[in-house]
Amino acid sequence: MELWLIIVIVVVFLLLVGIIIWLLKRGSKTQPQEYECPKCGALLLGLQDKCPKCGHSFLEEKHICPHCKKPVAKDASICDDCGTEFRF
Numbered sequence: 647m648e649l650w651l652i653i654v655i656v657v658v659f660l661l662l663v664g665i666i667i668w669l670l671k672r673g674s675k676t677q678p679q680e681y682e683c684p685k686c687g688a689l690l691l692g693l694q695d696k697c698p699k700c701g702h703s704f705l706e707e708k709h710i711c712p713h714c715k716k717p718v719a720k721d722a723s724i725c726d727d728c729g730t731e732f733r734f
């Protein structure tokens with residue numbers, strides 16, 4: 647009587663832990679920043695120099711930080727990523 651109850655509790659507990667791990671993994675998968683290509687609307691993942699679909703270069707609209715090589719806004723005077731100040 648008690649043994650099957652313990653087994654049921656353990657099974658339910660393991661199922662719950664599995665669901666929580668699955669939800670956490672699924673949540674972290676959506677972390678990479680998604681953005682649309684301004685030219686063709688293709689969905690892009692992460693930082694890319696140009697659109698793999700239409701070849702539109704994003705470097706035209708953004709400067710590259712000389713310190714960390716990340717793209718920064720054209721009118722920015724300080725890098726969002728590393729804090730380096732610059733003048734173009």
Ligand SMILES: [Zn+2]
Binds near residue numbers: 683698702
């Ligand atoms: Zn594109």
Ligand SMILES: [Zn+2]
Binds near residue numbers: 726727
């Ligand atoms: Zn930088």
